Amino acid sequence: MSPKDISRRKFIKNLGGGVVGAGVAIQTLSAKTRKESKPPSKSDSAVALTFTVNKKPITLLVEPESTLADVLRNDLKLTGTKVVCNHGECGACTVLLDGRAVYSCHMLALDAQGKSVTTIEGLMDGEKLHPVQEAFVEHDGLQCGFCTPGQVMAAEAILIKNPKPGKEEIIEGMSGNLCRCAAYPNILKSAVAAAEKLNKS
Amino acid sequence: MQFSYIQPTSIEEVFKLGSAAPLYAGGTDLIGLMKDDIIKTDKVINIKKLKGLDKIEDKGNKGIEIGPLVKIADLIENETIQEKCPLLVQTAKEIASPQLRNMGTVGGNICQRPRCWYYRGDFDCIRKGGDTCYAVGGENKYHCIIGGGPCFIVHPSDLAVALLALDAKIEITSENGQKTVPVNDFFILPEDDETKENILEPGEIVTKIILPEQAKGFKTTYIKFKERSSWDFAVVSVAAVLKTDGNMIKNGKLAFGGVAPHPWMEAEINQKLTGLNTDEASVDAFTSSLFHNAEPMEKNEYKVILARNLVKRIIDNLA
Ligand SMILES: Cc1cc2nc3c(=O)[nH]c(=O)nc-3n(C[C@@H](O)[C@@H](O)[C@H](O)COP(=O)(O)OP(=O)(O)OC[C@H]3O[C@@H](n4cnc5c(N)ncnc54)[C@H](O)[C@@H]3O)c2cc1C
Ligand code: SF4
Ligand code: FES
Numbered sequence: 411m412s413p414k415d416i417s418r419r420k421f422i423k424n425l426g427g428g429v430v431g432a433g434v435a436i437q438t439l440s441a442k443t444r445k446e447s448k449p450p451s452k453s454d455s456a457v458a459l460t461f462t463v464n465k466k467p468i469t470l471l472v473e474p475e476s477t478l479a480d481v482l483r484n485d486l487k488l489t490g491t492k493v494v495c496n497h498g499e500c501g502a503c504t505v506l507l508d509g510r511a512v513y514s515c516h517m518l519a520l521d522a523q524g525k526s527v528t529t530i531e532g533l534m535d536g537e538k539l540h541p542v543q544e545a546f547v548e549h550d551g552l553q554c555g556f557c558t559p560g561q562v563m564a565a566e567a568i569l570i571k572n573p574k575p576g577k578e579e580i581i582e583g584m585s586g587n588l589c590r591c592a593a594y595p596n597i598l599k600s601a602v603a604a605a606e607k608l609n610k611s
Numbered sequence: 612m613q614f615s616y617i618q619p620t621s622i623e624e625v626f627k628l629g630s631a632a633p634l635y636a637g638g639t640d641l642i643g644l645m646k647d648d649i650i651k652t653d654k655v656i657n658i659k660k661l662k663g664l665d666k667i668e669d670k671g672n673k674g675i676e677i678g679p680l681v682k683i684a685d686l687i688e689n690e691t692i693q694e695k696c697p698l699l700v701q702t703a704k705e706i707a708s709p710q711l712r713n714m715g716t717v718g719g720n721i722c723q724r725p726r727c728w729y730y731r732g733d734f735d736c737i738r739k740g741g742d743t744c745y746a747v748g749g750e751n752k753y754h755c756i757i758g759g760g761p762c763f764i765v766h767p768s769d770l771a772v773a774l775l776a777l778d779a780k781i782e783i784t785s786e787n788g789q790k791t792v793p794v795n796d797f798f799i800l801p802e803d804d805e806t807k808e809n810i811l812e813p814g815e816i817v818t819k820i821i822l823p824e825q826a827k828g829f830k831t832t833y834i835k836f837k838e839r840s841s842w843d844f845a846v847v848s849v850a851a852v853l854k855t856d857g858n859m860i861k862n863g864k865l866a867f868g869g870v871a872p873h874p875w876m877e878a879e880i881n882q883k884l885t886g887l888n889t890d891e892a893s894v895d896a897f898t899s900s901l902f903h904n905a906e907p908m909e910k911n912e913y914k915v916i917l918a919r920n921l922v923k924r925i926i927d928n929l930a
């Protein structure tokens with residue numbers, strides 16, 4: 411193919427790296443996610459994974475190439491964790507690994523061997539919402555809600571590290587979570603309110 | 612992607628496995644490459660369980676040794692680095708997003724593959740063994756302005772730029788032994804080999820990053836120009852290590868990211884810094900001489916001006 415045959419369309423379709431705006435990246439990459447989801451049958455190559463998910467010890471067989479998000483969603487049916495870009499670019503799949511925020515779509519499930527994973531489902535206390543979740547409800551920290559589990563987990567990670575974060579620290583800590591609805595002002599308000607809530611209780 | 616996951620616990624085991632499989636550290640780059648079928652492999656060698664490679668050790672006047680498996684987030688939190696090498700902390704904070712900094716390692720950061728969108732897309736370009744560089748005559752806004760040909764990537768690592776300005780060294784271990792090379796000799800240009808970005812041969816592992824003891828009295832900073840405030844790779848970045856005296860720069864170093872296929876430092880530029888007066892006219896004369904030898908592509912001449920203005924900003928701030 412000669413350089414001039416590259417139409418703009420083709421160009422955008424093939425764009426993997428994150429140099430253009432998030433909107434474009436998310437739109438193109440979600441097609442990839444669909445292509446990659448596979449039936450849950452296990453082949454001979456499956457390996458045992460033992461880890462803790464939401465405080466419960468779990469052992470299961472996983473394919474080495476499964477991402478942590480695949481295993482959480484497809485095997486453990488913890489579908490609160492969302493996969494949007496599947497490329498470590500948007501934060502929708504954020505979970506806590508030993509208390510730190512990570513992108514579950516962009517790491518292998520086997521990397522969680524022996525570790526502790528917390529998903530959005532793990533924040534609830536029975537039917538009672540976690541203070542961070544409450545704050546998002548009270549301050550309308552969402553529009554379509556698709557990025558919300560990731561936003562909540564990112565906020566929780568900030569509070570685990572520092573129960574009294576400043577606003578700058580919150581902005582910085584949430585910077586790996588994109589929101590396609592651009593609900594950013596209320597997301598920030600919710601995260602700030604969550605910090606205040608935790609410090610009151 | 613489909614592969615087996617091998618988890619050696621000693622470096623000798625890695626050597627026994629042979630050199631055919633990619634090393635997998637944090638995986639933040641490698642997983643993307645595998646998902647996009649740019650790297651196809653039937654096994655990955657997870658090196659995260661290798662003993663002793665995830666430490667930061669202060670060796671006094673021998674400098675600081677950073678293990679390649681140190682996470683970017685841990686580098687930022689490390690007290691020795693905070694105290695003795697704030698430039699590295701400032702640079703590391705500019706990398707990717709909080710989540711990726713919790714996952715990605717220092718070794719993986721300097722060994723990551725380029726972000727050229729043709730390379731990351733379905734194009735069999737020169738870097739993938741083809742015979743065409745699609746950036747020439749294509750979308751080359753983010754490509755290099757100097758040191759390019761036949762491939763025109765920029766090196767994406769932020770840390771590498773700071774490490775270059777800090778005179779760091781890289782220790783490489785293979786079955787045949789160990790060698791230590793300055794950062795400057797670690798990275799290569801496409802004219803030397805257009806299929807890789809550094810001297811690593813299959814079977815060689817980065818086992819240490821060595822920061823020499825930093826001389827006292829230098830001011831340092833890292834400026835990264837990116838197009839949005841969330842995570843992004845540098846359009847142009849500059850790491851500066853400068854010693855000032857009144858309104859004069861005594862000496863110093865400037866290293867550039869986003870301009871060349873490897874982190875870029877020019878002896879000529881650093882020589883001109885020595886004794887540079889910080890009045891506006893002198894600084895303007897200095898900055899407008901920068902990258903006079905650049906060969907921008909069709910859509911990236913703006914990077915020359917950007918690099919000059921970033922240097923001006925640095926001198927205004929530090930001196
Ligand atoms: C969305 C996104 C944004 C990003 N933004 C930035 C940014 O702003 N700045 C930046 O600098 N980077 C950025 N990155 C790149 C990011 O992947 C690196 O910063 C990260 O540090 C790589 O480390 P890793 O351990 O995950 O590497 P891996 O993916 O594990 O490895 C990367 C490469 O290095 C090789 N390797 C790893 N360790 C060694 C070793 N010890 N010896 C020899 N070879 C080794 C691997 O084989 C592989 O080829 C970004 C990545 C993503 C996905
Ligand atoms: S700049 Fe390099 S990586 Fe990009 S298309 Fe040209 S040859 Fe390929
Ligand atoms: S789904 Fe976007 S970062 Fe994982």
Ligand code: FES
Nearest residue numbers: 553555589590591
């Ligand atoms: S993506 Fe819709 S609320 Fe964030």
